[in-house]
Amino acid sequence: MNTNVNDQMKNEEKNKLVKEIVARHMHSKGALIPVLHEVQESYGYLPDEIQEKIAKEMNISKSEVFGVISFYSHFATKPAGKYKISVCMGTACYVKGAGAVLDKLKETLRVKVGQTTEDGEFTLEECRCLGCCGLAPVLTVNGKVYGRLTIDDVDTILESYKKDGGIA
Amino acid sequence: MEFRTHLMVCAGTACVSCGAFNVKKLLEEEIKKKGLDKEILVVGTGCQGFCAQGPIVVVRPDDIFYQLLSPEDVPHLVEEHFLKGRPVKKMMYTPPGEKIQIPTMSEIGFFNKQRLIALRNKGLIDAEQIDDYIGRDGYNALIKVLTEMNPDDIVKEVKDSGLRGRGGGGFPTGLKWEICKNSKGSPKYIICNADEGDPGAYMDRSIIESDPHSVIEGMLIGARAIGAQEGVVYIRTEYPLAIKRLETAIGQAREYGLLGKDILGKGFDFDLKIKQGAGAFVCGEETALMASIEGKRGMPNKRPPFPAESGLWNKPTNINNVETWANIPWIILKGADRFASIGTEKSKGTKVFSLVGKINNTGLVEVPMGITLKEIIFDIGGGVPNGKKFKAVQMGGPSGGCIPAELGDTIIDYDSVTATGAIMGSGGMVVMDETTCMVDIAKYFLNFTQAESCGKCTFCRIGTKRMLEILQRICDGNGVEEDIGKLQELAAQIKDSSLCGLGQTAPNPVLTTLKYFRHEYEAHIKDKKCPAKSCKALLTYEINDQCIGCTVCVRVCPTKAITGERKVKHLIDQEKCIKCGACFDICKFKAIDVN
Numbered sequence: 001m002n003t004n005v006n007d008q009m010k011n012e013e014k015n016k017l018v019k020e021i022v023a024r025h026m027h028s029k030g031a032l033i034p035v036l037h038e039v040q041e042s043y044g045y046l047p048d049e050i051q052e053k054i055a056k057e058m059n060i061s062k063s064e065v066f067g068v069i070s071f072y073s074h075f076a077t078k079p080a081g082k083y084k085i086s087v088c089m090g091t092a093c094y095v096k097g098a099g100a101v102l103d104k105l106k107e108t109l110r111v112k113v114g115q116t117t118e119d120g121e122f123t124l125e126e127c128r129c130l131g132c133c134g135l136a137p138v139l140t141v142n143g144k145v146y147g148r149l150t151i152d153d154v155d156t157i158l159e160s161y162k163k164d165g166g167i168a
Numbered sequence: 169m170e171f172r173t174h175l176m177v178c179a180g181t182a183c184v185s186c187g188a189f190n191v192k193k194l195l196e197e198e199i200k201k202k203g204l205d206k207e208i209l210v211v212g213t214g215c216q217g218f219c220a221q222g223p224i225v226v227v228r229p230d231d232i233f234y235q236l237l238s239p240e241d242v243p244h245l246v247e248e249h250f251l252k253g254r255p256v257k258k259m260m261y262t263p264p265g266e267k268i269q270i271p272t273m274s275e276i277g278f279f280n281k282q283r284l285i286a287l288r289n290k291g292l293i294d295a296e297q298i299d300d301y302i303g304r305d306g307y308n309a310l311i312k313v314l315t316e317m318n319p320d321d322i323v324k325e326v327k328d329s330g331l332r333g334r335g336g337g338g339f340p341t342g343l344k345w346e347i348c349k350n351s352k353g354s355p356k357y358i359i360c361n362a363d364e365g366d367p368g369a370y371m372d373r374s375i376i377e378s379d380p381h382s383v384i385e386g387m388l389i390g391a392r393a394i395g396a397q398e399g400v401v402y403i404r405t406e407y408p409l410a411i412k413r414l415e416t417a418i419g420q421a422r423e424y425g426l427l428g429k430d431i432l433g434k435g436f437d438f439d440l441k442i443k444q445g446a447g448a449f450v451c452g453e454e455t456a457l458m459a460s461i462e463g464k465r466g467m468p469n470k471r472p473p474f475p476a477e478s479g480l481w482n483k484p485t486n487i488n489n490v491e492t493w494a495n496i497p498w499i500i501l502k503g504a505d506r507f508a509s510i511g512t513e514k515s516k517g518t519k520v521f522s523l524v525g526k527i528n529n530t531g532l533v534e535v536p537m538g539i540t541l542k543e544i545i546f547d548i549g550g551g552v553p554n555g556k557k558f559k560a561v562q563m564g565g566p567s568g569g570c571i572p573a574e575l576g577d578t579i580i581d582y583d584s585v586t587a588t589g590a591i592m593g594s595g596g597m598v599v600m601d602e603t604t605c606m607v608d609i610a611k612y613f614l615n616f617t618q619a620e621s622c623g624k625c626t627f628c629r630i631g632t633k634r635m636l637e638i639l640q641r642i643c644d645g646n647g648v649e650e651d652i653g654k655l656q657e658l659a660a661q662i663k664d665s666s667l668c669g670l671g672q673t674a675p676n677p678v679l680t681t682l683k684y685f686r687h688e689y690e691a692h693i694k695d696k697k698c699p700a701k702s703c704k705a706l707l708t709y710e711i712n713d714q715c716i717g718c719t720v721c722v723r724v725c726p727t728k729a730i731t732g733e734r735k736v737k738h739l740i741d742q743e744k745c746i747k748c749g750a751c752f753d754i755c756k757f758k759a760i761d762v763n
Binding site for chain 1: 220370446447612
């Protein structure tokens, strides 16, 4: 089962984390999205109980918080794996064979897009254009960009993360 | 300190991904080792545009262009060129299909047909140093508007230049400013739309990464004209480097008194904030973008009222795209007449495009309006790689369309591009060759808009889903004759009954491919064939007489569908074949036919 280290935090610690972030943004209008960005950055994702704390702290309804989270694809309500693989499916990558790279990843990792491998190591995602079209097709692993891919590169990249946490 | 030579290392996202920072660090070390660090300065610049060739180093003032550099190349390069004065040929650019290297940047076809206004500082300055920008006339336009011009003069200048919105809409910028300036209500806001969502387009990211101050200065001038004190840059969260550079630039501008209270002692107050998006394509639409800044779900609202009257926090708001803002300082400084002298009757100035897909010279280009598509694709882009035939170019992303090769003489201006059924859009230009299936491309874009529809309008939400299902069916070989008619009917309904640009333009990729490539749809439906040999379900793999019986394909086939002994022609069992193409890829004897 895949877990998030922050789930082990004590309740008071979680309260403190949310409280501090909300306090930093409350003075400005339209604070909810920046708050969600920061909480997700520190906590990893936005589970139910965290959403509740944000709503309480910002004095808005939980449905408003959830409404915004569910609208934007960047916000996650489930924990991600240790390594997040994002395959760019922008037009340039698509016409240059990103689909085949994605298929190969699905097959090797035995997951669908949006899922995490059973060992909690890899989460597979597609994204909409990273703007590295010159390097198409492209994928990122925890933000590190791998470009000019062929399907043969997939195994090499995955192996490197399995062994020693990625190619430097 | 005076340096005899500057090494401009491209540090745009694409080059950084290929290891540009490492190359830069090694260059600095190596130059120091050779004792040249008092003569040669290494500078990290924004995107140079020629992204396919990264990492890139340009030697100034000699103008020598080095490309595809690896860390191992660095010691040799420094020793040969900078110590011994012998430029290294093998690290220079060779045009596709040719043998002789081109040493200087200005001789390379990719660069010499371009005309730079929005990208005027690309590769020439360090984007993280405000002094570099100031050294290239930066903030002089701001000084001019604060000392010599009143708001009406500024609006008039922008109107006279003929500048139209570069985000894709093409609305005259000066007119937009005038409406907002004359609206009642206070405070007023200005926004920079940097939510560049079109897949296959990265002009705005590149401008911010290479020259963030040009956008800030443009916004300052706009704010002065309209009477705004607050500005917001709404930028995609997927662009971390651009966000960082913009933050640095805003910080430096504040330090220099170019943002904040009483700017340049002229009693003008203006400050800027950055708001990050969170991954929703529809937020590029201006009313949705403002909802998102307000911290809400990014759903579009009906217009009127237009943002110029009631926008952000229900106050008069002016929104322009990154490239539009970057043009402003140039126009103010060089004059509207000079800008208007470039381009066509109704489309003035230049346009930045990201030239990507099946093209030799992938990268970012800025061209004068009025240039033809062919000139961009062949003279600048170097044509289609691997001897394949140019088939179509997709312009305008999911709202745009595919322009076929026959219309290659179409000139770049808002009206000519619209006449083809595509749109100018924000500047994505994806080139496709004979192996790209046009039904599949239409399906790709529909998949995109369907997923990104916010769901507010029924036809956009459900209509795009139904269209996608039909396209999927056609690609799977299950299309029926009525499908084309159904697609056209749904397309018309979605266009008519959607509130915002996303829905109104979502059917465009299908309509343009139907207009120019109807025969491909028909081949899928009637003959159950994919002419581009791209739709897997419609392909069959067969072994021809070229087979020498080497058994390589037998071993590579994942489903054991190929049988055969050594030196005997092999056979593919069509029942077992999953059409993965592994046999085709591995065969050295062209013995696999794909039909």
